[in-house]
Amino acid sequence: MKKHNFYAGPSILSEYTIKNTAEAIKDFAGTGLSILEVSHRSKEFTAVMDEAQALVKELLEVPEGYSVLFLGGGASMQFCMVPFNLLKKKAAYTDTGTWAANAIKEAKLFGEVDVVASSKDKNYTYIPKNFTVPEDADYFHFTSNNTIFGTEVRFDPDVNVPLVADMSSDIFSRPVDVSKYDVIYAGAQKNLAPAGVTIVIVKDSALGNVDRAIPTMLDYRTHIKKGSMFNTPPMLPIYSALQTLKYYKELGGVKEMERRDLAKAELLYSAIDSSKMFVGTVEPEDRSIMNVCFVMKPEYVELEKEFIDFASTKGIVGIKGHRSVGGFRASLYNALPIESVKVLVEAMNEFEKKH
Incomplete structure (x- = not known):
């Protein structure tokens, strides 16, 4: 039975990415070796890194003066790397969900954090509006898409301070004005890829302006200088990311996605x-x-449980909602075909008629 993968993450990957990654696991770039066992400093993998960085810049129209990094540690590592590198006295954050709250918690270790707005009062079912970002903030941080609660900021905010964004769950789903960040x-x-790598786009001139000593591995400049090769990078996820980036380009780029x-x-x-049985939470x-x-x-x-069981008979997986929200969550990432959404809608309609 064909599976329709709605998991929130790790999530669906394109067949293009899976096929090409599987081939590289068996024989990488004609070396006769698996990508799992070659040197990250080999000319074959250096070419992968260079092409992946270049494609990120091309697809997102990254201007001059920015570096693209592929790092370990997940987005959660960035919760501390951002303030470590940028926070001098005060930073502004919005609290729009679990991951935003975690980012706020980490930033407080490095300086004053002004939480300028929060939607916690209604269990994060909306994006706060009409708030003011203090002009003396070193930066304003927001989470563009809130995976658990299903809210999203689909524009680049206009503020008078530098912008920082966690775009973990919606990057490459819309054009972005990188010059604002x-x-x-x-x-x-x-x-983008299997878990294990985090993409970072950083403005070079934003770095080197804090007085604190930064551990080598947590200093963005370390990774810029070494081309994301200061230590052994997560090679397999980076190779998969390259396949996804190539696939996006073939399809027509970010606007088409x-x-x-x-x-x-x-x-x-x-x-x-239009349902008599289901209702949105946001x-x-x-x-x-x-x-x-x-x-x-x-x-x-x-x-609710009966519907999840019913959906599974249609090959639908990953729709159980996060415990913070309950109910259902269908993740519609770039690799998910619209045919899978049609199957889910048909299952909802059939279940509703049944009851």
């Missing part, structure tokens, strides 16, 4: 909004197109 970071396991993602989200949200204007969160209406709540 000092740092963009994203764990790979949503829209956005068109596809919007179509998938519209299809599923329309089904939820304010409509703030809905994520990557992670669609919904629940059963109160009179049908006892059927």
Whole structure:
């Protein structure tokens, strides 16, 4: 039975990426060796790193003066690397979910943190608006997509201080004006590659301005100088990331991915909004197109497990909601075909008619 993979992460990868990665595991670049066992300093892998960095710059139209890094440690490592490198006295953050809250907690170890807005009061079901970012902040940090709660900021904010964004779960799903940012970071396991690598886009001139000593591995300049090769990088995820980047380019780039993602989200949200059984959990204007969160209406709540079991008979996996929200979560990352969304919508309609 064909599987329809709605897991939030690690999540679906394109067949293009899986096929090419599997081949490299057996024979990498004609070396007769697996990519799992070659030197990261070999000319074959150096070429992979160079091409991956170049494609990130091309697809996101990264301007001059920025470096693209492939690092370990996950996005959670960036929660401390960002303030370590950028926070002199005070930083501004918005609290829009679990990962934003974790980033705030880490930043407080390095200086004052001004939480300028929060949606915790309504269990993170909306994106705060009409807040003020203090002009004396060293930077303003926001999480563009909130995987657990299903809210998203699909624009580049206009503020009078440097911008930093955690784009872990929606990078490459829309064009981004990188010139507005000092740092963009994203764990790979949503829209890029298997878990194990984090992409960081950093403005070179933003670095070297803090007085504190920074441990070598946590200093962005270390990795810029060494081309993400200061220590052995996570080679397999980087190779997979390259395949995904090549695939995006072949399909037409980020604008085409956005068109596809919007179509998938519209299809599923329309089904939820017209349903007598299901209901969305997020304010409509703030809905994520990557992670669609919904629940059963109160009179049908006892059927939630039955629906998950029913969906599994259709090959649908990964739709159980996070414990913080309950219900269901369908992740519509770039690699998910619209056909899978159609199967989910049909299952919802069939289940609703049944009950």
